């Protein structure tokens with residue numbers, strides 16, 4: 001059995017987010033068990049430790065997955081540990097290449113830094129709703145086993161500009177301190193918050209200070225800003241990002257790939273005419289396709305039979321109908 005001191009040391013390392021110490025104590029416990037003649041337990045412990053460690057990226061500054069933001073900053077960031085991967089995303093091959101390069105550079109970040117080079121780490125994702133921008137941030141975090149911090153813009157933006165800037169500063173301090181993926185989702189709302197509507201000069205100042213902080217950032221974290229508004233690209237300011245990644249509604253080919261992927265593992269009729277379905281779904285976003293396949297599948301499950309082409313066609317039609325009648329779309 002682990003000693004009381006070892007258990008205390010484990011808990012202390014956990015609460016301080018000291019990952020190295022946490023694993024070191026865990027290894028000491030395993031070693032003590034081996035010495036005590038509990039070879040099987042020791043082996044099991046080592047395996048658990050290895051497995052948990054291998055979730056982390058190879059050499060390079062490690063993230064602190066045990067750390068949770070505290071105090072004021074906790075109010076501004078939502079943390080998660082995404083498990084999704086790049087292969088879960090259907091993307092144009094050019095887009096995939098850009099993202100894959102970022103991931104590859106971060107896997108060898110220490111080597112890159114050792115050569116005095118800077119990894120690509122500031123991404124601006126632009127495209128219509130439901131095309132995978134938020135999901136991309138999750139997938140990058142998932143690939144690198146880094147935590148994902150989503151900045152809560154609703155909390156960030158206050159009617160007092162000084163306060164908003166101070167909060168932004170806190171976030172950029174966290175970015176420097178804790179290596180992770182930081183997502184400013186729909187970040188242009190920094191500039192369009194209702195409370196600020198009347199004071200254009202002030203808004204511009206906050207957006208500028210955001211962009212300045214992005215530019216000055218020299219951390220190992222990845223900063224992702226996402227927006228639905230392509231007009232933002234007109235601004236020269238946005239050239240401060242390392243990569244500007246464009247997202248589009250899926251082509252018919254991509255629709256087919258996405259539909260099949262979303263239905264993987266489900267009981268599906270083998271008589272489905274995918275070409276016809278994909279043509280019918282043209283104009284829908286990936287998020288719409290996800291909902292349509294989900295609805296169709298639930299319908300088939302309730303009826304206790306394999307999913308048919310007709311099920312899919314009717315839920316695709318339903319989504320299109322919802323779009324044209326401007327019913328509120330659930331956003332994620």
Ligand SMILES: Nc1ncnc2c1ncn2[C@@H]1O[C@H](COP(=O)(O)OP(=O)(O)O)[C@@H](O)[C@H]1O
Pocket residue numbers: 088089090091127128129130131132133134135136226247258286287288290332
């Ligand atoms: N490119 C994509 N490939 C596969 N699924 C996607 C893609 N884009 C969106 N989805 C699906 O739609 C949901 C919402 O997408 P999201 O990333 O939030 O879109 P955005 O941030 O661009 O509005 C995702 O959780 C996923 O189920």
Ligand SMILES: [Mg+2]
Pocket residue numbers: 130133134135185226332
């Ligand atoms: Mg989004």
